[in-house]
Amino acid sequence: TGLSRPQRMLKAVQKNATKGDPQSVIAAIDYYCRHKEWAMNVGDDKGPILDSVVSEVNPSTALELGTYCGYSTVRIARLLSPGSKLITVEFNPAYAAVARQIIAHAGLQNKVTLVEGGSGDLIPKIKEQFGITSFDFVFLDHWKDRYLPDIKLLEDCGLLKKGSVLLADNVICPGTPEYLEYVRNSPRYKSQYFQSYLEYTKAEDGLEKSVFLG
Numbered sequence: 001t002g003l004s005r006p007q008r009m010l011k012a013v014q015k016n017a018t019k020g021d022p023q024s025v026i027a028a029i030d031y032y033c034r035h036k037e038w039a040m041n042v043g044d045d046k047g048p049i050l051d052s053v054v055s056e057v058n059p060s061t062a063l064e065l066g067t068y069c070g071y072s073t074v075r076i077a078r079l080l081s082p083g084s085k086l087i088t089v090e091f092n093p094a095y096a097a098v099a100r101q102i103i104a105h106a107g108l109q110n111k112v113t114l115v116e117g118g119s120g121d122l123i124p125k126i127k128e129q130f131g132i133t134s135f136d137f138v139f140l141d142h143w144k145d146r147y148l149p150d151i152k153l154l155e156d157c158g159l160l161k162k163g164s165v166l167l168a169d170n171v172i173c174p175g176t177p178e179y180l181e182y183v184r185n186s187p188r189y190k191s192q193y194f195q196s197y198l199e200y201t202k203a204e205d206g207l208e209k210s211v212f213l214g
């Protein structure tokens with residue numbers, strides 16, 4: 001059919017999920033990726049851990065690095081209080097196009113700003129472009145070798161404040177060794193590992209929650 005995997009995922013959402021119902025969008029993607037085609041969404045094993053951290057932080061400002069198809073964007077945005085904002089960054093235009101439609105199907109487009117571009121280019125511009133002084137919550141799920149440089153960039157740009165929470169996907173599989181070493185050994189972070197499973201599989205993976213101490 002010439003459709004890409006993200007486009008096939010989008011069709012599954014449009015066919016099986018109720019417009020304006022984020023939970024049905026999440027369920028439709030999880031069903032598709034578990035039974036039809038695997039895809040690198042944070043998924044329904046790690047997803048509840050993401051939900052619990054977002055609910056605990058209840059962020060006014062949130063940042064996601066690596067939108068992909070928007071699955072975790074929907075998971076995060078559905079939990080945000082009125083007036084809160086999620087900025088999500090994606091440099092692949094084809095993925096961004098699918099994500100916009102999935103976010104819209106969930107009815108969450110007013111809570112989400114999807115920025116097309118590289119995190120390294122965007123982060124230094126966030127203050128001036130969005131008037132955001134710091135992020136309460138950051139979800140890292142992009143290329144794994146970008147986690148460490150990007151949080152150092154967030155620190156250098158003054159976008160983290162005492163209590164800011166970082167949550168990183170895939171710290172075991174595919175793995176982010178340099179990032180883990182840094183957040184677990186830096187005096188500037190209090191880090192905690194949440195063991196789970198790689199999406200839609202029985203392999204181990206987990207999320208690392210790191211609180212910035214200022």
Ligand SMILES: Nc1ncnc2c1ncn2[C@@H]1O[C@H](/C=C/CNC(=O)c2cc([N+](=O)[O-])cc(O)c2O)[C@@H](O)[C@H]1O
Pocket residue numbers: 040041042065066067068069089090091092095117118119120141142143144146169170173174198199
């Ligand atoms: N610097 C940057 N700025 C903006 N967007 C960027 C970016 N770097 C990557 N991206 C985007 O973020 C996504 C990459 C995710 C890598 N995840 C993965 O490679 C991954 C792999 C497995 N796996 O192999 O099992 C499981 C997982 O949960 C995974 O997240 C893609 O949509 C890519 O376009």
Ligand SMILES: [Mg+2]
Pocket residue numbers: 040041042141169170
């Ligand atoms: Mg991931």
